[in-house]
Amino acid sequence: MPVVTCIDDLRTLAKKRVAKAIFDYVDRGSYSEATLRANRADLESLALRQRVGIDVDHRSVRTTMLGQEAAMPVGLAPVGLTGLNWADGEILAARAAERFGVPYTLSTMSICSIEDVYGGVSKPFWFQLYVMRDRGFAAALIERAKAAKCSALVLTLDLQIQGQRHQDLKNGLAVPPRLTLGTAFDIMKKPGWALNVLRGKRKSFGNLEGRIPDAKSLTTLSQWIAGQFDPTLSWKDVEWVKKQWGGKLVLKGILEPEDAKTAASLGVDAIVVSNHGGRQLDGAISSIRALPEVVQAVGGKTEVWLDGGIRSGQDVLRALALGAKATLIGRAYAYGLGAMGEAGVTRALELIRAELDVTMALCGLRDVKQATPGILRPA
Numbered sequence: 001m002p003v004v005t006c007i008d009d010l011r012t013l014a015k016k017r018v019a020k021a022i023f024d025y026v027d028r029g030s031y032s033e034a035t036l037r038a039n040r041a042d043l044e045s046l047a048l049r050q051r052v053g054i055d056v057d058h059r060s061v062r063t064t065m066l067g068q069e070a071a072m073p074v075g076l077a078p079v080g081l082t083g084l085n086w087a088d089g090e091i092l093a094a095r096a097a098e099r100f101g102v103p104y105t106l107s108t109m110s111i112c113s114i115e116d117v118y119g120g121v122s123k124p125f126w127f128q129l130y131v132m133r134d135r136g137f138a139a140a141l142i143e144r145a146k147a148a149k150c151s152a153l154v155l156t157l158d159l160q161i162q163g164q165r166h167q168d169l170k171n172g173l174a175v176p177p178r179l180t181l182g183t184a185f186d187i188m189k190k191p192g193w194a195l196n197v198l199r200g201k202r203k204s205f206g207n208l209e210g211r212i213p214d215a216k217s218l219t220t221l222s223q224w225i226a227g228q229f230d231p232t233l234s235w236k237d238v239e240w241v242k243k244q245w246g247g248k249l250v251l252k253g254i255l256e257p258e259d260a261k262t263a264a265s266l267g268v269d270a271i272v273v274s275n276h277g278g279r280q281l282d283g284a285i286s287s288i289r290a291l292p293e294v295v296q297a298v299g300g301k302t303e304v305w306l307d308g309g310i311r312s313g314q315d316v317l318r319a320l321a322l323g324a325k326a327t328l329i330g331r332a333y334a335y336g337l338g339a340m341g342e343a344g345v346t347r348a349l350e351l352i353r354a355e356l357d358v359t360m361a362l363c364g365l366r367d368v369k370q371a372t373p374g375i376l377r378p379a
């Protein structure tokens with residue numbers, strides 16, 4: 001086994017093992033990918049202050065998210081098709097998160113269903129909801145999440161209508177995966193991936209079972225799914241979801257202070273500053289650039305988290321410095337899963353925690369909760 005020292009190593013391994021169409025689905029962004037790149041570039045441009053002469057023995061990176069203990073300020077973001085990177089990937093990722101002590105969010109667009117994951121873990125996980133045109137279906141998903149004892153609902157607001165990822169079209173991404181002339185050569189080079197994914201409980205969208213019309217490929221399936229997202233989704237509907245759910249509610253996909261204020265006024269428990277990892281509005285600003293204004297607008301009324309471009313503990317500390325209480329990671333753990341299954345997700349979490357611990361200490365902090373803008377150099 002190669003020595004894995006950073007998230008990029010997991011990405012390299014995942015690229016070697018996972019079918020190209022699935023790897024690219026994880027890795028790439030929408031349209032010109034300007035926002036995808038900005039998420040990384042803007043994080044990297046933030047310089048940390050190196051401080052010396054401070055006792056940094058006895059450190060802690062622990063925190064709380066929604067009042068729940070977390071081993072570090074990092075949760076697993078909802079990632080569609082996780083279970084095509086590794087058989088039963090959602091169950092494995094949820095288990096890795098549970099053992100590590102951080103929250104896991106199951107996507108509506110997962111391969112394993114809510115019930116599959118419920119059966120595979122022993123502590124509550126979170127469920128991410130896409131509101132579909134069929135409100136009866138949205139209500140049914142909420143009830144299923146309740147029955148599975150999910151401890152928070154993450155409502156995604158930035159995908160009322162789908163952005164296009166050119167590479168998915170070029171690759172002919174299909175769910176369940178198909179063997180075509182175009183994909184055969186790639187899949188032949190990846191027999192380990194193919195045999196593993198074939199063994200999985202499911203190969204298609206577990207939560208949508210019984211709802212999907214007979215479709216042989218994502219060309220038709222994706223058209224069908226694209227037609228299911230509700231473009232009329234408004235703040236009124238957010239109130240409706242809040243009422244239906246009745247538990248901890250997180251709104252994901254907020255970039256603008258105006259929207260953050262509205263969200264906070266609805267009394268939600270957290271908001272996620274996010275541009276969907278550069279997969280939706282191409283040309284939107286990076287989430288790290290959007291963060292300070294959102295934090296200011298919300299004025300402590302709700303927890304503010306950030307996702308988009310987090311690949312290291314250094315990135316987590318940068319987000320905390322600019323006012324995020326916590327972060328979510330998408331690709332960082334998906335690469336880990338694609339590389340080595342559950343062990344890879346655990347490895348991704350361990351890497352980020354170790355980097356966060358050392359970085360915090362070298363900035364002169366003993367506790368992550370002490371991070372302030374003062375640990376960053378002005379631009």
Ligand SMILES: Cc1cc2nc3c(=O)[nH]c(=O)nc-3n(C[C@H](O)[C@H](O)[C@H](O)COP(=O)(O)O)c2cc1C
Nearest residue numbers: 026077078079080107156276277307308309330331
């Ligand atoms: C492959 C992939 C699938 C995703 N699927 C979903 C999804 O089903 N629901 C959702 O709310 N966000 C989804 N997202 C967005 C993530 O929850 C998160 O916002 C994003 O990955 C953060 O950026 P990062 O990947 O740079 O960490 C997905 C992201 C990726 C990479």
